[in-house]
Amino acid sequence: xxxxxxxxxxxxxxxxxxxxxxxxxxxxxxxxxxxxxxxxxxxxxxxxxxxxxxxxxxxxxxxxxxxxxxxxxxxxxxxxxxxxxxxxxxxxxxxxxxxxxxxxxxxxxxxxxxxxxxxxxxxxxxxxxxxxxxxxxxxxxxxxxxxxxxxxxxxxxxxxxxxxxxxxxxxxxxxxxxxxxxxxxxxxxxxxxxxxxxxxxxxxxxxxxxxxxxxxxxxxxxxxxxxxxxxxxxxxxxxxxxxxxxxxxxxxxxxxxxxxxxxxxxxxxxxxxxxxxxxxxxxxxxxxxxxxxxxxxxxxxxxxxxxxxxxxxxxxxxxxxxxxxxxxxxxxxxxxxxxxxxxxxxxxxxxxxxxxxxxxxxxxxxxxxxxxxxxxxxxxxxxxxxxxxxxxxxxxxxxxxxxxxxxxxxxxxxxxxxxxxxxxxxxxxxxxxxxxxxxx
Amino acid sequence: xxxxxxxxxxxxxxxxxxxxxxxxxxxxxxxxxxxxxxxxxxxxxxxxxxxxxxxxxxxxxxxxxxxxxxxxxxxxxxxxxxxxxxxxxxxxxxxxxxxxxxxxxxxxxxxxxxxxxxxxxxxxxxxxxxxxxxxxxxxxxxxxxxxxxxxxxxxxxxxxxxxxxxxxxxxxxxxxxxxxxxxxxxxxxxxxxxxxxxxxxxxxxxxxxxxxxxxxxxxxxxxxxxxxxxxxxxxxxxxxxxxxxxxxxxxxxxxxxxxxxxxxxxxxxxxxxxxxxxxxxxxxxxxxxxxxxxxxxxxxxxxxxxxxxxxxxxxxxxxxxxxxxxxxxxxxxxxxxxxxxxxxxxxxxxxxxxxxxxxxxxxxxxxxxxxxxxxxxxxxxxxxxxxxxxxxxxxxxxxxxxxxxxxxxxxxxxxxxxxxxxxxxxxxxxxxxxxxxxxxxxxxxxxxxxxxxxxxxxxxxxxxx
Numbered sequence: 001x002x003x004x005x006x007x008x009x010x011x012x013x014x015x016x017x018x019x020x021x022x023x024x025x026x027x028x029x030x031x032x033x034x035x036x037x038x039x040x041x042x043x044x045x046x047x048x049x050x051x052x053x054x055x056x057x058x059x060x061x062x063x064x065x066x067x068x069x070x071x072x073x074x075x076x077x078x079x080x081x082x083x084x085x086x087x088x089x090x091x092x093x094x095x096x097x098x099x100x101x102x103x104x105x106x107x108x109x110x111x112x113x114x115x116x117x118x119x120x121x122x123x124x125x126x127x128x129x130x131x132x133x134x135x136x137x138x139x140x141x142x143x144x145x146x147x148x149x150x151x152x153x154x155x156x157x158x159x160x161x162x163x164x165x166x167x168x169x170x171x172x173x174x175x176x177x178x179x180x181x182x183x184x185x186x187x188x189x190x191x192x193x194x195x196x197x198x199x200x201x202x203x204x205x206x207x208x209x210x211x212x213x214x215x216x217x218x219x220x221x222x223x224x225x226x227x228x229x230x231x232x233x234x235x236x237x238x239x240x241x242x243x244x245x246x247x248x249x250x251x252x253x254x255x256x257x258x259x260x261x262x263x264x265x266x267x268x269x270x271x272x273x274x275x276x277x278x279x280x281x282x283x284x285x286x287x288x289x290x291x292x293x294x295x296x297x298x299x300x301x302x303x304x305x306x307x308x309x310x311x312x313x314x315x316x317x318x319x320x321x322x323x324x325x326x327x328x329x330x331x332x333x334x335x336x337x338x339x340x341x342x343x344x345x346x347x348x349x350x351x352x353x354x355x356x357x358x359x360x361x362x363x364x365x366x367x368x369x370x371x372x373x374x375x376x377x378x379x380x381x382x383x384x385x386x387x388x389x390x391x392x393x394x395x396x397x398x399x400x401x402x403x404x405x406x407x408x409x410x411x412x413x414x415x416x417x418x419x420x421x422x423x424x425x426x427x428x429x430x431x432x433x434x435x436x437x438x439x440x
Numbered sequence: 441x442x443x444x445x446x447x448x449x450x451x452x453x454x455x456x457x458x459x460x461x462x463x464x465x466x467x468x469x470x471x472x473x474x475x476x477x478x479x480x481x482x483x484x485x486x487x488x489x490x491x492x493x494x495x496x497x498x499x500x501x502x503x504x505x506x507x508x509x510x511x512x513x514x515x516x517x518x519x520x521x522x523x524x525x526x527x528x529x530x531x532x533x534x535x536x537x538x539x540x541x542x543x544x545x546x547x548x549x550x551x552x553x554x555x556x557x558x559x560x561x562x563x564x565x566x567x568x569x570x571x572x573x574x575x576x577x578x579x580x581x582x583x584x585x586x587x588x589x590x591x592x593x594x595x596x597x598x599x600x601x602x603x604x605x606x607x608x609x610x611x612x613x614x615x616x617x618x619x620x621x622x623x624x625x626x627x628x629x630x631x632x633x634x635x636x637x638x639x640x641x642x643x644x645x646x647x648x649x650x651x652x653x654x655x656x657x658x659x660x661x662x663x664x665x666x667x668x669x670x671x672x673x674x675x676x677x678x679x680x681x682x683x684x685x686x687x688x689x690x691x692x693x694x695x696x697x698x699x700x701x702x703x704x705x706x707x708x709x710x711x712x713x714x715x716x717x718x719x720x721x722x723x724x725x726x727x728x729x730x731x732x733x734x735x736x737x738x739x740x741x742x743x744x745x746x747x748x749x750x751x752x753x754x755x756x757x758x759x760x761x762x763x764x765x766x767x768x769x770x771x772x773x774x775x776x777x778x779x780x781x782x783x784x785x786x787x788x789x790x791x792x793x794x795x796x797x798x799x800x801x802x803x804x805x806x807x808x809x810x811x812x813x814x815x816x817x818x819x820x821x822x823x824x825x826x827x828x829x830x831x832x833x834x835x836x837x838x839x840x841x842x843x844x845x846x847x848x849x850x851x852x853x854x855x856x857x858x859x860x861x862x863x864x865x866x867x868x869x870x871x872x873x874x875x876x877x878x879x880x881x882x883x884x885x886x887x888x889x890x891x892x893x894x895x896x897x898x899x900x901x902x903x904x905x
Contacts, residue, residue: 040784047701050532052499053524056784058488059505072559075484077505090483090559097560098481099567128531148702148826149883183703183826190703192825232671262474263582265618265626328477368853368902369821369833373618373626378853378902380823380831397829400671400855400902438671440900 005112015079016162022088031065036159041122045150069100103327107302115297118174122154137208142217150180191223199423226397229439236360241420241427258325265373277409279314282344285336294424296338306335346415355390378402403435449514455599458494464783469589488783491521497536500525503784544601557639568646584616602743611639629660635876666848675813680873683892690858693824697766705828715862721752724793733793734876734889741787746776781884793889799868808843831855853902869894
């Protein structure tokens with residue numbers, strides 16, 4: 001919900017105003033602060049039992065000040081006025097030794113707004129019921145699944161952004177989250193680890209009823225006995241939605257965000273408005289979306305975030321730059337520099353998308369490092385299956401893939417009609433050609 | 441340094457049932473210069489107190505910021521943890537007894553290293569290194585100097601009567617250099633300096649590191665002219681830095697007792713041959729080869745005195761890493777592997793300083809023994825799996841042809857199944873080095889040390905066809 005600026009917890013706003021008063025009184029030219037009060041409630045399952053209830057209360061304050069374009073930043077986790085005063089003094093001291101940077105600054109005055117969503121108080125009984133239901137349902141429907149851990153969390157946070165230009169923004173959000181790690185076991189044989197994360201607003205929902213969850217548990221049960229492939233070949237990847245999110249983060253880091261753009265290493269630095277991918281590729285960063293539980297209303301540098309296309313029909317529409325990154329590169333600040341991805345659905349039914357693969361891999365998870373600055377990446381195909389003559393034939397192990405991210409975007413030949421929803425991303429299956437796939 | 445307000449709490453309230461009470465402060469500083477611009481100039485303190493209470497085998501945990509002299513605030517946290525344990529105990533009714541008590545003791549470790557460094561000191565050092573790189577190495581597309589400090593201080597009281605106050609400093613400088621290859625594609629190499637110790641101890645003068653910068657630039661130029669590795673199973677010498685990550689990723693995670701209980705490959709292999717007899721592997725608690733290890737742990741966060749945990753002895757899997765609960769379940773001895781990262785984190789089974797012990801071979805003899813393979817010299821991230829399958833990224837290596845080093849290779853990844861790869865280890869060098877900037881992720885992050893000698897194995901290389 002969006003409304004005129006008004007906080008629920010006055011202590012959060014008082015701490016923010018105190019920071020700004022200290023910033024002004026110490027002699028800084030401008031400054032900003034993020035202040036938040038957070039309560040985490042976690043129910044934790046591990047090693048065959050619900051083992052722990054955990055409650056974490058935390059206050060956080062981030063201070064940034066500028067003097068003659070020299071920056072100092074300090075973080076602390078106390079609202080105590082003496083601690084805040086000391087933090088501003090430390091930031092001031094840090095700024096004195098810093099080199100000036102003309103690109104530094106803070107958010108300009110804009111409409112002061114507050115956002116809120118979700119439940120403020122956790123319902124521990126419903127969380128407990130949800131967890132025990134998941135364990136019972138999984139045992140019945142997927143008896144070979146063995147959970148290493150499951151965390152059912154409720155996170156409530158009220159955060160305020162305030163700066164010396166008069167900007168005041170706040171976001172109070174309560175959200176439930178379920179994370180886990182599991183494998184499938186049969187005697188002494190076991191599959192690779194797998195996981196699914198999900199964000200949601202109602203802990204009464206039965207997790208097992210989600211189609212995505214059922215698919216991942218079912219896939220994992222099929223991966224207890226795997227096979228290897230001999231030699232190497234160039235073939236197709238069908239990237240599953242969860243793995244696609246991993247790849248999109250790589251795209252952000254390598255091509256679109258502050259680091260790659262300021263350093264000048266981004267291969268796309270001069271390609272705004274140009275074709276950088278197959279026309280089948282369209283994806284966005286979103287602040288809110290009717291199908292997603294996760295909302296990212298505020299950017300990290302004090303702006304109201306908006307939905308923003310990154311690539312549309314293969315054309316680079318926006319970078320993902322902060323205010324600083326934009327000033328540093330001479331480009332426009334992006335309307336969203338977060339990480340909630342929505343990839344447009346394609347025209348190909350999943351079954352047909354797989355049927356078109358002569359030889360390749362249905363890639364469930366990529367275990368590998370971040371790509372090189374040129375976009376080269378290599379790693380192990382985990383929780384994956386071999387595709388031969390249009391059919392998924394066998395689960396794999398010890399298979400590596402290697403390619404280039406930019407090339408893979410160009411070589412995208414199909415996008416599925418179906419999408420999966422984790423609550424914090426909405427993504428399809430994507431088929432990419434010309435990837436090196438190697439076995440033993 | 442943390443004031444001991446926990447003593448006042450314990451004196452006034454004592455403990456009711458099994459309890460760990462911990463005050464903790466993580467202090468950090470970061471300075472990052474990108475192409476000469478100061479993109480990060482930050483410091484921070486994360487401080488708070490936590491309590492973990494166990495009732496009938498059910499754990500209740502609570503924590504809050506604002507650690508101070510008010511004993512009643514501490515009492516509220518202990519009470520909240522106790523209520524959480526009661527809620528769960530009511531539901532699960534596990535009925536387990538408390539852990540066997542350890543002998544009470546009190547100790548302090550590393551407090552003499554608590555010498556706060558001014559932000560201006562980091563800024564000056566980063567600036568000096570950056571200026572040197574800018575002046576000396578004109579072929580760079582970009583450069584980044586990132587200085588980082590993490591000081592972890594913990595004050596622990598347990599209901600067994602254990603009191604431990606520890607300070608573990610870590611300071612590093614990361615140097616990233618990027619150039620372009622003949623096709624104009626960016627090629628990057630990075631180097632990590634420093635390790636255990638505060639910033640003042642580790643970085644007395646910038647010029648002490650100039651020689652290493654020269655070497656890094658020379659290697660980057662070789663990499664820019666390098667080739668992609670050929671894919672498939674190859675004979676590879678993993679240089680000492682990579683042996684450490686092999687110890688951590690390939691073996692270490694599979695023998696953490698929580699993963700063993702879930703079904704990792706380490707379970708059925710206990711007491712069996714899992715590596716060549718040339719391979720021995722230990723998780724060092726605090727001291728190795730007469731020196732302090734990169735992440736010394738003298739008392740873990742459950743109050744267990746820390747000792748080395750032997751994992752593989754001459755190729756035989758002989759031990760797991762435990763917390764109190766898993767040690768009781770297996771009938772083993774807990775050796776201090778229960779560690780928490782922040783004050784708000786509960787202790788988990790974690791590695792400390794995982795190390796393959798040195799052999800007798802010389803690296804040059806190992807290279808001379810390879811007809812067609814690679815020497816992998818640098819590593820970045822790694823991941824492990826319950827099946828023992830692991831991978832780690834290799835940003836730099838060299839071809840070996842007929843016993844001689846050849847062209848550099850570009851970024852690649854190596855992978856394998858831990859116990860199969862280790863069985864192929866036929867040469868182990870006599871020199872151990874430590875990597876001491878590593879952070880391991882497993883619900884929480886945690887600093888770890890990784891060490892080892894060069895080791896010759898057959899391993900899968902993820903190159904280009």
